[in-house]
Amino acid sequence: MAEPVLQLRDVSLSFKGIKALNALSFNVERGEICALIGPNGAGKSSLLNIINGVYRADSGSITFNGEQFVRIRPARAAHLGVGRTFQHNALFRHLSVLDNVLAGLIRHCRATIVEHAFGIGRDRREAREFNRRVDEIVAFLDLTKHRDKVVATLPYGVQKRVDLARALVGGPSLLLLDEPMAGMNQDEKQEMSGFILETNTRLRTSIVLIEHDMSVVMGLSHHVVVLDYGRKVGDGSPEQVRRNPDVIAAYLGTAH
Amino acid sequence: MSFFVETLVGGLLAGVMYSLVAIGFVLVFKASGVFNFAQGSMVLCAALTFVTLRDKGLDFWLAALITLSVMVVLGIAVERVVLRPLVNRPQITLFMATLGVSFMIEGVAQIAMGASVHELDLGIVDTPIEIGGVQVSQFDLAAAGTAGILVIALSIFFNKTRIGIALRAIADDPQAALSIGIRLQTLWQIVWGVAGFVSLVAGLLWGARQGVQFALTLVVLKALPVLIIGGFTSMAGAIVGGLIVGAGDSLAEIYLGSLLGGSVSTWFAYVLAVAFLLVRPAGLFGEAPIERI
Amino acid sequence: MSAIGTDAIEGFSATRDTARVTRDRLRVGSAVLLLAALVGIPLVANDYWLNAVLIPFLIMSLTALGLNLLMGYAGQASLGTGGFMSVGAYATYNLLLRLPELPLPVSLLLGGVISGLVGIVAGLPSLRIKGFYLVASTLATQFLLEWLFNQYGWFSNYSTSSSISAPRLAIFGHDLSSPTGRYFLTLATVVVVTVVATRLVRSQTGRTWMAIRDMDTAAAVIGVPVSAGKLKAFFVSSLVIGIAGALWAFAYLGTVDARSFNLDRSFQVMFAIIIGGMGSISGNYLGAAFMILLPILLDHVGGGLFGGAIDPGQLENLQKALFGALIVWFLIKEPRGLAALLSRAWTQLAARLGR
Numbered sequence: 054m055a056e057p058v059l060q061l062r063d064v065s066l067s068f069k070g071i072k073a074l075n076a077l078s079f080n081v082e083r084g085e086i087c088a089l090i091g092p093n094g095a096g097k098s099s100l101l102n103i104i105n106g107v108y109r110a111d112s113g114s115i116t117f118n119g120e121q122f123v124r125i126r127p128a129r130a131a132h133l134g135v136g137r138t139f140q141h142n143a144l145f146r147h148l149s150v151l152d153n154v155l156a157g158l159i160r161h162c163r164a165t166i167v168e169h170a171f172g173i174g175r176d177r178r179e180a181r182e183f184n185r186r187v188d189e190i191v192a193f194l195d196l197t198k199h200r201d202k203v204v205a206t207l208p209y210g211v212q213k214r215v216d217l218a219r220a221l222v223g224g225p226s227l228l229l230l231d232e233p234m235a236g237m238n239q240d241e242k243q244e245m246s247g248f249i250l251e252t253n254t255r256l257r258t259s260i261v262l263i264e265h266d267m268s269v270v271m272g273l274s275h276h277v278v279v280l281d282y283g284r285k286v287g288d289g290s291p292e293q294v295r296r297n298p299d300v301i302a303a304y305l306g307t308a309h
Numbered sequence: 310m311s312f313f314v315e316t317l318v319g320g321l322l323a324g325v326m327y328s329l330v331a332i333g334f335v336l337v338f339k340a341s342g343v344f345n346f347a348q349g350s351m352v353l354c355a356a357l358t359f360v361t362l363r364d365k366g367l368d369f370w371l372a373a374l375i376t377l378s379v380m381v382v383l384g385i386a387v388e389r390v391v392l393r394p395l396v397n398r399p400q401i402t403l404f405m406a407t408l409g410v411s412f413m414i415e416g417v418a419q420i421a422m423g424a425s426v427h428e429l430d431l432g433i434v435d436t437p438i439e440i441g442g443v444q445v446s447q448f449d450l451a452a453a454g455t456a457g458i459l460v461i462a463l464s465i466f467f468n469k470t471r472i473g474i475a476l477r478a479i480a481d482d483p484q485a486a487l488s489i490g491i492r493l494q495t496l497w498q499i500v501w502g503v504a505g506f507v508s509l510v511a512g513l514l515w516g517a518r519q520g521v522q523f524a525l526t527l528v529v530l531k532a533l534p535v536l537i538i539g540g541f542t543s544m545a546g547a548i549v550g551g552l553i554v555g556a557g558d559s560l561a562e563i564y565l566g567s568l569l570g571g572s573v574s575t576w577f578a579y580v581l582a583v584a585f586l587l588v589r590p591a592g593l594f595g596e597a598p599i600e601r602i
Numbered sequence: 603m604s605a606i607g608t609d610a611i612e613g614f615s616a617t618r619d620t621a622r623v624t625r626d627r628l629r630v631g632s633a634v635l636l637l638a639a640l641v642g643i644p645l646v647a648n649d650y651w652l653n654a655v656l657i658p659f660l661i662m663s664l665t666a667l668g669l670n671l672l673m674g675y676a677g678q679a680s681l682g683t684g685g686f687m688s689v690g691a692y693a694t695y696n697l698l699l700r701l702p703e704l705p706l707p708v709s710l711l712l713g714g715v716i717s718g719l720v721g722i723v724a725g726l727p728s729l730r731i732k733g734f735y736l737v738a739s740t741l742a743t744q745f746l747l748e749w750l751f752n753q754y755g756w757f758s759n760y761s762t763s764s765s766i767s768a769p770r771l772a773i774f775g776h777d778l779s780s781p782t783g784r785y786f787l788t789l790a791t792v793v794v795v796t797v798v799a800t801r802l803v804r805s806q807t808g809r810t811w812m813a814i815r816d817m818d819t820a821a822a823v824i825g826v827p828v829s830a831g832k833l834k835a836f837f838v839s840s841l842v843i844g845i846a847g848a849l850w851a852f853a854y855l856g857t858v859d860a861r862s863f864n865l866d867r868s869f870q871v872m873f874a875i876i877i878g879g880m881g882s883i884s885g886n887y888l889g890a891a892f893m894i895l896l897p898i899l900l901d902h903v904g905g906g907l908f909g910g911a912i913d914p915g916q917l918e919n920l921q922k923a924l925f926g927a928l929i930v931w932f933l934i935k936e937p938r939g940l941a942a943l944l945s946r947a948w949t950q951l952a953a954r955l956g957r
Contacts, residue, residue, distance in 0.1 A: 105823055131825030143820035145813050147881070155806070156813045160825030162806045166834055169805035170798050176805065183806070219824060344734045394934045401679050402933055404734045405876060408869070409929030416923025424915055530865075533738050571753045579742035583727055586739060590731050 056119065058083045058227050058259045059104070064113035066099055066283075073099045075283040076113070081227070081276070086253050086260045088270045088291075091280035097263045098140060100280070101229045104261075105130040105137050118226065131160055136225030138216040140232045140263070146205040150196055150215050153204055154187045157222040190222045194248055210241040214248065221252060228252065230262045234269060242266065246273055271295070315443050316559050322449035324555015325456045329514065330532040331539065331547035332460065333507040338541045340476050340500040343392060344404045347411035348508060349529025354418045355380050355505075355512030356521040360427040373509070380505030383414070388501040393494065415526060424523060429516040452514045459510055460544055463503075467544075472499060534582035540592025549593060554578045629948065640789055644782040652781040653854075655894065660788045661849045662890035666874040667799055667883065668842030673872070674880030675803055676835035677815025678728050682740035683843055684867035685724075685747035688860055689717040690844025691851035692757045695766045699759060706773050710791070710848055717844020718837040720747075725836030729829050732818075744865055751860040758859075765859040768852035784853040791849060795842055800883055802838065811835050812881070873925055877932055879939025888940040897921055 057080040066074040074096045081087045089097045102108040104115060106125040114123055117133055125133075145153050161183075168174040191197055194214050199207055204215055213233055220228060233249065234242045246269055252258050264270050270277065270291070277294040279287030287293075287300040294300055330348060337345045358379050362372035391406055435448040467473035476496055478486040486493070515525055531554070539550025561577040585592070643656065665683065672678050694713030697704060704712070724743040728736050751757050751764060758764045771778040771787065778787050802808055810831040813821040822828045851858040870893055878889020904917045936942055 107819065107823060127819075127822040128825055128827060131823065137823050139820060139823075143817050145816035145821075147816055148809075148812055152809055152812070156809050156821070156826060157824050159806050159810055159813070159827070164806070166802070166807050166838070169807040170802045172801055180805070223825060391930050391934070398933075398937075401733050401737075402937065404679075404737070405872070406930055406933045408872075409926040409933065412926025412929070413923050414926075416919045416921070416926060419919045420916060420923065424919070530741070533741065537735065537738050569753070571749070573749070575749050576742060576745035579738070579745055583739045583742045586731050586735055587727060590735065 055083050057081055057116075058118060059261070060116040061100075061104075062114045062116075064100070064103060064115065065111045066096070066103060066108060067111055072283050074103070074110075077280075077283070077285055078113075079278050079285060079288050081259060081261055083259055084253070084257060085275040086249070086262060086273055087276040087278060088274035089261060089263045089278050089280065090265070090267075090270055091286075094282075095280040096283040097280055098231055101137065101231055101261070101263065104229060105135045128160070131223070134224070134226040136220035136223060136228040136258075138213075138220050138228075138230050138233055140235065142209075142212055142216070144204045144212055144215055144219070147203065149201050149203055150191070150199050150207070150218075151187060151201060153215055154190060154218045154222050155183055157219040158183045158186065160223060187222060190218050193251075194218045194221075210237050210245075213237070213245065217248065217252075221256070221258070224256075225258060228258050228260045230260060230264075232263050232265070234264060234266060242269060249273060311442060313560075316563055317556055318443055318445055319449070320556040320559030321552050322446065322453050322555070323559065324535075324551040324553070325453040325548070326449075326511075326514065326518070326551075327528070327531050327535045327554055328548045328551025329452070329456045329459070329507075329511045330528050331535040331551055332456075332463065332544060333504045333511065334532060334536055335541065335544055335547050336463070336500055336507065337504050340479055341388075341392065341497050342400060342403070343407065344400065344541070345504070346404060346407040346529060347387065347414060348504070348532070349526040350411040350414035350418070351380065351383065351505065351508035352512040352515060352528055353521075353523065353525040354383065354414050355509040356429065356516035356525055357418050357422045357427075357512075359509070359513060360429050360516065360521045361422045363429075364427070373513075377506060377509055380509050381502040382505075384501035384503075384505035385498045388497050392497075411526070411529070415523070419523070427516075427521040429513070429521050431513060431517045433517070448518065452518070455510065455514060456548075459507065460548060463507075464544060466503075472496065476500065531578065534578035537582040537592060538585045540595025543592070543594035546592055546594030554581065557581050637793070644785060649781045652785045655898065657781075657785055657788055657854050658850075659890055659894045660785075660792045661846050661854055662871070662874060662894055663887045664788075664792050664795060664849070665843055665846040665871050666878060666886035666890050667795065668839045668844075668846060669871050670875045670878075670880060670882070670886055671799060671803070671811070671842065672835050672839035674875055674882065674885075675808060675815065676811035676832060676839075677818075678725070678732075678832060678835060679734070679737050679872075680740040680839075681737055681865065681868045681872065682724055682743040682747075683871045684863035684865060685744040686717050686721060686840040686843040687847025687850060687867065688747055688751055688863035689720045689840070690714055690847035691858060691863070692751055692766065693717060693844065694848035695769075695851070696757065696759075698769045702769075706771060706778075706787075710845055713848045714841040714845040717847070718841035721836040721840025721843075722833050724840070725833050728832045728836070741865075744868055748860050748864060763859055765857055766851060767857040771852060788849055788853050791845060795845065796883065799838075799842070803883070807831075807834065815881075873929055875939075876929055877939055879941030880937075882939065882941035884944075885939050885941035888944065892940065896924070900924075 059081040061080075062078050063076045064074055064078070065072065065076055077096075077100065089100065091097055099108060103110045104117075106127040106129065109124040112123075114121055115125070117130075117135065120133065145156060148156070162179060164175040164179050168176040188197075191200055194217060196211070196214060196218060199211055199215075204212055207215070217230070217233065230249065234245050237245065249260065249262070250273060253260055262270075262274065274291060277287065277289065277291050278285060279294060279297075279300045287297045289297070330352060333348045333351070334345055337343050337348075355376055359372050359376040362375055363369070367375070387410055391410055392403065395403055395406055433448050433451045435446060437444045437446050439445075467477060475486065479493060479496060511528070512525070515528055519525065535547060535550040535554045537550070538553055539546025539548070558574055558578055562572065562574050565577065566573045644652065647656065665687065668686075669680065669683050672680055690713045693716040694709055697709040697712055698706075701709070724740065727739040731739065755761075755764065758766050761767075771784065773787075778784055803811070810821075810826055813826045814828055814831050818828055847863060850862070855862065874889035874893045875886065876889070877892050878887070879885025900917055900921055904920075932939055
């Protein structure tokens with residue numbers, strides 16, 4: 054059996070003495086969609102922030118694609134192939150859709166600033182190649198008609214898709230999605246679920262997903278991890294998690 | 310050794326004068342997140358108004374009262390006309406707006422009241438007295454005492470009165486404060502009014518010390534390192550930062566200046582502040598925010 | 603708005619929009635016309651216009667362009683502009699003095715590079731701090747540099763009052779000391795730098811800068827090299843500002859000292875880009891024209907209305923108040939400056955012509 058794409062071992066994090074994550078361990082298998090669920094403040098976003106280096110874990114280790122680390126810089130995580138979308142809109146709001154997605158390719162840029170300044174060497178070839186890849190992803194996520202619009206002028210649901218495009222264009226092997234469907238209506242959710250599923254099957258990207266809508270989670274994911282107050286209270290298939298009494302007590306039983 | 314102590318004490322007392330300006334900044338920043346670059350021109354404006362009124366033969370207290378009203382109205386007007394339309398904009402935009410305000414105040418104040426240097430006599434004698442073998446300027450002592458009283462008064466205002474507590478609530482969490490019915494805009498106006506009062510006190514003391522002239526606006530440039538070192542949100546920080554900058558400045562002037570062969574006072578405080586920034590980006594008394602995404 | 607990104611600078615111009623071919627044609631056409639006019643100007647303009655209006659306007663545009671790359675594109679506010687101008691001026695002066703065999707353009711460029719390197723050092727704090735904390739640290743640069751050139755005579759070849767004067771300006775034996783010669787030297791530099799800067803902001807380097815400006819944390823997470831991007835912005839910006847400083851010293855004023863590049867100069871350039879438009883190339887020219895022309899206009903109007911009876915100090919105060927008010931007005935009403943105002947006018951014009 055192939056080794057997991059991501060392994061977390063005893064990861065802990067605290068803010069000013071308050072434990073946000075408490076000795077958390079679980080695996081994400083290669084090619085799966087893993088849903089991270091739990092009430093607000095359970096530490097889900099903090100966990101994603103640790104995986105791609107925005108926060109530093111107090112202790113524990115993370116193994117990504119066979120490479121083990123305790124802390125990592127965000128740029129390094131991106132280079133290793135961790136993609137990420139954000140809960141609150143974190144697009145480059147004054148740029149067009151095209152420029153936002155192109156920014157997702159900056160880490161693949163080899164041309165130097167001098168080549169950029171004078172349009173020599175690798176500059177033009179890279180620009181053509183980047184534009185081609187962006188057009189592919191933009192078409193894949195059905196954004197072509199918005200391509201040249203400034204993102205701040207687009208509807209919220211479209212912006213979420215631009216965020217996904219920006220994360221996908223660099224070809225990540227692991228994609229972290231922080232509430233990609235928050236604030237969407239049922240139709241938009243369905244559409245987004247479709248894109249996520251297609252990303253998983255067609256591009257073979259492993260996905261960690263934070264989502265509150267249980268019907269979406271149960272329909273989309275292969276594997277569910279439940280957090281409550283920084284602890285893991287459930288880990289298994291959607292079916293197993295649904296039957297787990299601790300999970301029901303901690304999360305499913307409460308109105309949300 | 311006694312020379313060293315004298316330099317140090319002189320520097321510390323001068324530092325309190327910087328703190329006096331810095332306190333005005335802290336007030337406004339704490340309540341509204343605005344870095345008010347115009348504080349320096351408000352100091353100039355206060356001093357200029359007061360001196361002009363005194364030259365017209367007005368009684369000290371009457372002149373002070375009128376100046377106070379001018380400053381409070383000015384502070385409230387800045388809040389109302391400039392900052393309210395800019396609410397929710399990036400902090401750096403607010404900063405640049407106050408830069409524009411400072412140019413406006415300086416221009417208008419000097420058109421109205423002239424640009425010549427005025428003497429300002431507060432009736433404090435400036436003969437040095439000897440305390441424990443160290444020569445200390447009486448004026449500096451009085452200024453330091455005033456600054457101390459001002460800080461205590463403001464602390465009481467902030468910690469004991471209803472308005473003060475509401476202000477601290479806003480600083481902690483504007484949304485929550487709004488939801489329990491605190492009227493943000495009224496409070497901002499109060500804060501800008503108080504900032505006007507603080508610039509009056511600073512303007513009188515600085516004006517008496519250096520003469521009322523355009524150079525008074527430069528105290529804003531002295532107060533900036535003070536704020537960076539002390540943190541933008543702490544009264545205590547403004548005092549401690551002022552002491553550090555004052556002491557550092559005068560010691561560096563004597564010891565580093567002789568080493569480099571010239572005056573270092575134009576930049577030393579800034580280099581010191583940058584060094585602090587790199588070690589403690591939020592200042593000595595400030596708190597670093599947690600980044601959320 | 604989320605907690606991060608509050609330090610992002612407002613004011614920008616979108617790099618693309620929906621079809622606006624007519625408008626782009628209009629723009630290119632007007633740029634060509636403008637350039638032709640600028641080349642043709644010395645035929646009609648007298649020395650006063652060249653010396654007092656056009657040369658300072660062009661150099662101020664170049665300086666604004668330099669600051670705009672850093673502040674409008676990369677989102678790193680700076681008040682060290684005067685300092686970087688002085689580095690460019692003093693470095694070029696020393697290159698011309700000590701290495702006279704170098705051709706003028708090379709000395710000018712090297713002077714800019716030296717200023718760029720100083721810019722990298724001055725930009726190091728930006729890796730840890732942002733917003734007006736960064737502004738404060740650029741003030742440290744400003745004061746330190748002003749002091750340095752005043753304090754140590756070596757930089758000015760031990761002249762009195764640390765001033766430096768233009769050596770003979772010539773390219774390949776061609777004398778450029780006349781107003782027309784200095785004008786063309788300035789114009790050629792501005793055109794070349796503008797073309798290169800425009801390429802740069804449209805490349806991945808420019809995109810890196812704008813990503814940092816709009817949302818630095820997210821930029822880091824998607825693999826944008828934030829630290830390197832900031833330092834490159836400081837380098838390019840200070841390079842351009844340095845060249846502008848050298849031109850200010852030698853093509854415009856002739857003789858300068860460190861005070862010519864004091865904090866007021868930094869304020870002036872910052873005002874130029876706020877009024878002209880941050881994150882816009884054309885905004886630099888509009889802002890610079892405004893900063894140079896308004897005082898001249900005020901002077902003439904003041905002189906005309908009061909027959910010279912009005913005190914020049916008062917005019918200066920009036921100018922100050924007016925600039926302050928304009929800054930506030932633009933920040934509130936049009937944070938994207940004159941460039942956006944004009945751009946809207948263009949669009950309307952294009953729509954009319956397109957019909």
